[in-house]
Amino acid sequence: MIWTSGAVLALSLLMIGGLVGYIAVKGLAFFWPHPIVEWTTPEGKALGMITNREAATTSEPARIQIHQGNRDLFGQDFRWINDPGPSAAMAMPQDAVLVERLEYGPFIGRVQSLRRNGQEITSQGSVMDQVKAQLPQAHALRLKIHDIEKNEVGALNTKLEDLRLKRRALDIKQESHADVAASRFAEIDAKTAALQHRYDALQAHLEALRQQAGSLTVVLAAADGQTKELPLASIVRLVPSNSLGIFGKCRIYVSRLWEFIADDPRESNTEGGIFPAIFGTVMMVLLMSVMVVPLGVLAALFLREYAKQGWVIRVLRVAVNNLAGVPSIVFGVFGLGFFVYAVGGTLDQLFFSDRLPTPTYGTGGIVWASLTLALLTVPVVIVATEEALAAVPRSQREASLALGATKWQTIWNVVLPGATPGILTGLILAMARGAGEVAPLMLTGVVKLAPSMPLDGSFPFLHLDRKFMHLGFHIYDVGFQSPNSEAAKPMVFMTALLLLLIVLVMNLFALRLRSRLRARMGGSTF
Amino acid sequence: MEIDARPPVPEPLPPVSEPAQPIHDDGAHAAKDLPLTDKAVLQAPHVLKAEQLSLFYGEKQALFDINLAVRKNTVMALIGPSGCGKSTLLRSFNRMNDLIGNVRIEGRVLLGDEDLYDPGVDVIALRKRMGMVFQKSNPFPKSIYENVAYGLRIQGVRDRAVLDEAVERSLIGSGLWEEVKDRLHESGLGLSGGQQQRLCIARALAVKPEVILMDEPCSALDPLATSRIEELIFELKRDYTIVIVTHNMQQAARVSDFTAFFWMGKLIEVGLTEKLFTNPRERMTEDYISGRFG
Numbered sequence: 091m092i093w094t095s096g097a098v099l100a101l102s103l104l105m106i107g108g109l110v111g112y113i114a115v116k117g118l119a120f121f122w123p124h125p126i127v128e129w130t131t132p133e134g135k136a137l138g139m140i141t142n143r144e145a146a147t148t149s150e151p152a153r154i155q156i157h158q159g160n161r162d163l164f165g166q167d168f169r170w171i172n173d174p175g176p177s178a179a180m181a182m183p184q185d186a187v188l189v190e191r192l193e194y195g196p197f198i199g200r201v202q203s204l205r206r207n208g209q210e211i212t213s214q215g216s217v218m219d220q221v222k223a224q225l226p227q228a229h230a231l232r233l234k235i236h237d238i239e240k241n242e243v244g245a246l247n248t249k250l251e252d253l254r255l256k257r258r259a260l261d262i263k264q265e266s267h268a269d270v271a272a273s274r275f276a277e278i279d280a281k282t283a284a285l286q287h288r289y290d291a292l293q294a295h296l297e298a299l300r301q302q303a304g305s306l307t308v309v310l311a312a313a314d315g316q317t318k319e320l321p322l323a324s325i326v327r328l329v330p331s332n333s334l335g336i337f338g339k340c341r342i343y344v345s346r347l348w349e350f351i352a353d354d355p356r357e358s359n360t361e362g363g364i365f366p367a368i369f370g371t372v373m374m375v376l377l378m379s380v381m382v383v384p385l386g387v388l389a390a391l392f393l394r395e396y397a398k399q400g401w402v403i404r405v406l407r408v409a410v411n412n413l414a415g416v417p418s419i420v421f422g423v424f425g426l427g428f429f430v431y432a433v434g435g436t437l438d439q440l441f442f443s444d445r446l447p448t449p450t451y452g453t454g455g456i457v458w459a460s461l462t463l464a465l466l467t468v469p470v471v472i473v474a475t476e477e478a479l480a481a482v483p484r485s486q487r488e489a490s491l492a493l494g495a496t497k498w499q500t501i502w503n504v505v506l507p508g509a510t511p512g513i514l515t516g517l518i519l520a521m522a523r524g525a526g527e528v529a530p531l532m533l534t535g536v537v538k539l540a541p542s543m544p545l546d547g548s549f550p551f552l553h554l555d556r557k558f559m560h561l562g563f564h565i566y567d568v569g570f571q572s573p574n575s576e577a578a579k580p581m582v583f584m585t586a587l588l589l590l591l592i593v594l595v596m597n598l599f600a601l602r603l604r605s606r607l608r609a610r611m612g613g614s615t616f
Numbered sequence: 617m618e619i620d621a622r623p624p625v626p627e628p629l630p631p632v633s634e635p636a637q638p639i640h641d642d643g644a645h646a647a648k649d650l651p652l653t654d655k656a657v658l659q660a661p662h663v664l665k666a667e668q669l670s671l672f673y674g675e676k677q678a679l680f681d682i683n684l685a686v687r688k689n690t691v692m693a694l695i696g697p698s699g700c701g702k703s704t705l706l707r708s709f710n711r712m713n714d715l716i717g718n719v720r721i722e723g724r725v726l727l728g729d730e731d732l733y734d735p736g737v738d739v740i741a742l743r744k745r746m747g748m749v750f751q752k753s754n755p756f757p758k759s760i761y762e763n764v765a766y767g768l769r770i771q772g773v774r775d776r777a778v779l780d781e782a783v784e785r786s787l788i789g790s791g792l793w794e795e796v797k798d799r800l801h802e803s804g805l806g807l808s809g810g811q812q813q814r815l816c817i818a819r820a821l822a823v824k825p826e827v828i829l830m831d832e833p834c835s836a837l838d839p840l841a842t843s844r845i846e847e848l849i850f851e852l853k854r855d856y857t858i859v860i861v862t863h864n865m866q867q868a869a870r871v872s873d874f875t876a877f878f879w880m881g882k883l884i885e886v887g888l889t890e891k892l893f894t895n896p897r898e899r900m901t902e903d904y905i906s907g908r909f910g
Binding site for chain 2: 483485486488489490491492493494495496499503504507508610
């Protein structure tokens, strides 16, 4: 028996380890600069990275899949070619470079020349060195443009929208106070004009910056000789894989990993980073925790401490336990119908009527998604809390009551502190379940690409009505809804790995909190 | 919060006759017969009185017509075999039995002139006048300081000076001050068993109760810790009235002024400890204290 049970345990561990290991290897290898190979095929020269091989079958020869990039020139990123065999001349040209750019996926080829306003810049060093030298400046310019677009233009737009709403509100009220309204209208119009003026000035400034950014271009040549002229500012990274040493490769690796974790996505989520999704996931789980703990603890308190134990309570308990087994999509439907349409719609009618028909809370948002997940996970917290409450020794309750404490004082001062580690256990389980849930979120507020984060610098900082991105949904979206699924495959693994990691980190945090609380309770200070 | 009833386990009936009608403590002894008894206890007024007290757990009767009076600044020991109702009686003095559903009480319990079971009585206020020390030490998982200050805190005392004073007074009163004064803010659960029990006593003293109820306070302690508690009881007698339930006959003899012997929910005999242990009136009492049954 000991061998059977041990073997089953080992098998389970192996499966978990295998799962995480597979995801980790597949995902983490993605950022490593792979060698770029070149050889001549019957159709012409091919340049790219080998991504897959297929052994020969009776009817077909062996094939190699290469990542050739240059989607804008060749139409597809990946191509299967017949394996020329090991004897074929397969070169690794030192000057081949993988150019990560803002549009159309990577360009694989060679750098031909650097141009300013169409004029080739000539100097002593190699073109590659010149491009590398100019790249940081071009990046800074791009960031500056991005910053202005996002922050200053965004802030102006918000103000203009506010004024528009005020005007509309006045419009509606006009009948009763025509004379007062007229002066207010004039005031609002003046403000709008002033803002519009600033907006135009900003646009002109942006246009100038864009001109400046566009003036410096790079001419790239693909394997078959086609050339492409790109503004230097649209190049994210140059990876001359074949000429990089191990140190250089490591730098590329770290830079790519950092981009993945800290940047916004590009190219319909198949490139760039997933920071908004990480942020959205963590934020949503935190909001959910804040909601689920009071809900679950109060419900458990009633069930365990106040209610008269009888068949009604037993039925209630069974119902609560069964609630944990309801498929999550059902909660999603409930969240959409009740929270989003009923509650959110009513809130809009009452407080945001001037914005209608554009919904504010009457559409999916992080608050509704969190509430739905809180509802989904509340049974876990209730059950764990009930057990924790029952485990608080009777003697301590009696001691408190004998000192003249009321029931609530006893619960607040003795029972709840004693049950806190157990409540945290419930929260850990709830968080683990909530963080991985996708289906209900799709109905209540998750989007493929959120234009803004639920927490930012503009008043009131926490925007509960905003839609958000989520790692789980990101996996689904990138893996199955992407136009370029082959290129997105490693992103899926990497995102999955990150989701696992985030759940792990949040759990570790809660575990640590719990063990610290336990230590304080248990008097292990001696 | 439902607390399980602990119905008394009936003892097998020993072949003895029904006891004579139990009476209040008999103070009518000539002082010269009692060389070991403090004369003052004989004149002390009654503080706590049970009159015709019967208690039922559902259909089952656990206490039968108890008449018992406790004199001020004395120690009353309740002895008897397990399940004889002595703990139940103790718990009906501060209405802890209320926490168990399905308990019914007949008769009266008087604290001073007030009937504890009068419908208008504020149970919370009542419990503040009765300290209780339990069989197993049960400090809260808080610091030593917070354990002692708990009773005052729940009464809404916020003043640091008042709390500090009460904590020090209570810890001195329970003889724990010298041992813990340098680590008041460490967990109470880190103390030894005997210290924990004295911490619980300090916790009860902090609210200045009139009566301290002790439910076998030494049953989980080693002999040394037990003797510390016994000395403490002797000192506490000066300021408080104490009712102590004990299984240990020697302990009852050592610490108490009066002893009450219970059997099957009935009060068999009550009297001056010195008298009861040397010259019991009832045959059954004699059998019990000499170890023939129980």
